[in-house]
Amino acid sequence: MSPRPHGVTSIDVAKAAGVSQTTVSRVLNGHPAVSDKMRERVLTAIDGLRYRPNLSARSLVTSRTNTIGVVLGELTNSYYAELLNTISAELAAAGYRTLIVSDRAGGAENLASTLWETSVDGVIVTTTLLPSEEMSPILSLGVPMVTMGPDFEARVDSLTPDNSEGGRLAARHLLDLGHRRIGVVTGPLDAGSVRDRHRGFLEEFAARDVRLDDDLVQGADLTYERAYTAAHALLSLPDRPTALFCHNDLMAFAALNAATGLGIEVPGEVSILGFDDVRASAWESFRLTTVRQPIRDMALGAVRMLLDRFADPDGDAVHVVLPCELVERATTRALAAG
Incomplete structure (x- = not known):
């Protein structure tokens, strides 16, 4: 079998099938509100474009991968490393693997393609630098999501500091x-x-x-x-x-x-x-x-919210704001008079 062409995305699949990108996402995530005829058109396009290498797209429609995508910001910032340490440990304890994706990977469309190709069961977005108006490709994946950064208003579960x-x-x-x-x-x-x-x-x-x-x-x-x-x-x-x-x-x-x-x-x-x-x-x-x-509390809370969403996929979105506090050490002091 020849290798999958580079750069094939959900948009390419949607165009080949003559459907919307949302419909493609629904098919790959086993959404019930897709007709058999529409589902077959999408699966045929996926096969033709070799969208999923070494895997049968049809077998992925109803399966779970036990993989959670975690979208991180600047990886040189230890804030994200600390979040990731707790998130990945909690996910592992719950039986899930962690797929790490950087927000520097070329925009939301590329992020969505990476998450889709891995068939993640859910997403935790920790980065603050993805504008909410650019997040539709990730939203269109149709999987449970918790955000710790972008403001999705009432659409997506969120947990942020104040x-x-x-x-x-x-x-x-x-x-x-x-x-x-x-x-x-x-x-x-x-x-x-x-x-x-x-x-x-x-x-x-x-x-x-x-x-x-x-x-x-x-x-x-x-x-x-x-x-x-x-x-x-x-x-x-x-x-x-x-x-x-x-x-x-x-x-x-x-x-x-x-x-x-x-x-x-x-x-x-x-x-x-x-x-x-x-x-x-x-x-x-x-x-x-x-x-x-509260970095650790945020990480623990995000995982818990995602697991709760798996258990109740149709419930109202939950939004949690955690308090901040000042920690005074040695780099500030009162301005000398005069």
Whole structure:
């Protein structure tokens, strides 16, 4: 048998069968609301396109793979590693394998194709960087899903930290310490969790009747490299900020290194605050002040929600928001008078 052509997707199958992509998803997931005639057209197209190598598409229609797709963000960020450790262990205990997929794999359509070809039984989306308006290919898989990042409104089970309150906690801490010239290294503000963190931060400023200088807000993409560049630029200003709030701990580590490279003492000359409270934040070399989101509780909760959805596929979507808390360590201090 010749190898399957590269790049064949659910859209190709739908076009070959003369049906919608949703119909293709329903056929492959054994959805009862598909006629026998329509099902046969889709299966014929799958066979013709060799969409599933070394497997019979017909045998997959009603089978389960005991595989859960976990969509992760930037893999250099230990936040995702910590989530994955707990998620994969809990899934294994429940009899499921974990398929790891990165959100850097070329967009939602490619992600959906990978998940589909593996015939996952369900999906946990942990990344914050997939805009909800681009998620229709993954939604069209027709399998149970829990999201910890994109905002699907009422359509999909979700479990998230209270990002808005986390942003307020960060602003409250720095303002209580007397800082007013505060820089912010943001993630992409079109991502729901990032937008909420920034909104909460601004709300606390407004409640204190303090203005955040727009020139001190630098956008990045939640990665170390972009955050280092952004923090370096802020700390190189003639009138540099006295404090920086970074939208995750990885970016805060970048800011710490940028300050070291510029010979700026932390927290003596600049306070630096992160968000996540990954394990490394407590290490002696960092002792990072940060906003803690309950990473382990989120991972455990996401798995439980998915397993509950398997048991009750037609129930109303469940949305859970978990509290954040400020963890004060050694990278922030009160602004000296004078």
